[in-house]
Amino acid sequence: MKRGRLIVIEGIDGSGKTTQIELLKEYLASQGVPLEVISFPRYEENIYGRLIKRYLEGEFGSLEKINPYLMACIFAGDRMLAKDQIEQWLSEGKIVIANRYVSSSKAHMGANLPEEKRAEFLSWLDELEYETNKIPKEDLTILLDIEPRIGQKNVLGRHTDLHEENLKHLEQASKIYLELAKKESNWYVTPCMTDGKMKSLEDIYQEIAQVLYDKI
Numbered sequence: 001m002k003r004g005r006l007i008v009i010e011g012i013d014g015s016g017k018t019t020q021i022e023l024l025k026e027y028l029a030s031q032g033v034p035l036e037v038i039s040f041p042r043y044e045e046n047i048y049g050r051l052i053k054r055y056l057e058g059e060f061g062s063l064e065k066i067n068p069y070l071m072a073c074i075f076a077g078d079r080m081l082a083k084d085q086i087e088q089w090l091s092e093g094k095i096v097i098a099n100r101y102v103s104s105s106k107a108h109m110g111a112n113l114p115e116e117k118r119a120e121f122l123s124w125l126d127e128l129e130y131e132t133n134k135i136p137k138e139d140l141t142i143l144l145d146i147e148p149r150i151g152q153k154n155v156l157g158r159h160t161d162l163h164e165e166n167l168k169h170l171e172q173a174s175k176i177y178l179e180l181a182k183k184e185s186n187w188y189v190t191p192c193m194t195d196g197k198m199k200s201l202e203d204i205y206q207e208i209a210q211v212l213y214d215k216i
Helices: 017-030 047-055 068-081 083-091 104-111 115-133 148-155 167-183 203-216
Strands: 003-009 033-041 095-099 138-143 187-191
Touching: 003 017, 003 083, 003 104, 017 033, 017 095, 017 203, 033 083, 047 068, 068 083, 068 104, 068 115, 083 095, 104 115, 104 167, 138 167, 138 203, 148 167, 167 187, 187 203
Parallel strands: 003 095, 003 138, 033 095, 138 187
Antiparallel strands: none
């Protein structure tokens, strides 16, 4: 049986990841494509996820006071616990769509470090996730690119977390995402805005669907 593909949907908060994944799920299912969806962090499913929830709610202090390396280990633990399930799905030939993955930690934890220290952190995180924890590597990452101020505006009205309420953090995370996209050959950037305004959900979805059609 042909091995499945792990496809990651990334983007800062308010970029529409969950909505687009639901649209993709409906379309692929209608085409008879076997697929599974997994979202990270998994706040209520394990000890790591519950700790992440407490971190994002500000229980451990401000972003500036929390060591990105230590927090990245906790996010990595959540993904490690999903490793066997993801591997099983892939071995069954399924398309696995992940709402956030390692690149999310790269962007959001890296945003809390000075620029000159980020490259070292990103290299360390790759070693932790892929070599030490041996989680599956993604086959394709689709980045939903949105202006941070608009992304933040999109999440207003709901309970915001440490990342969402901090525009500077979102700006730095967005910058890291775009830098990663330039370096990695298996990334595709989907612009969510044109002329300073959000594109329609359908337009964004059509672009993502075309990428998947071309790649898988």
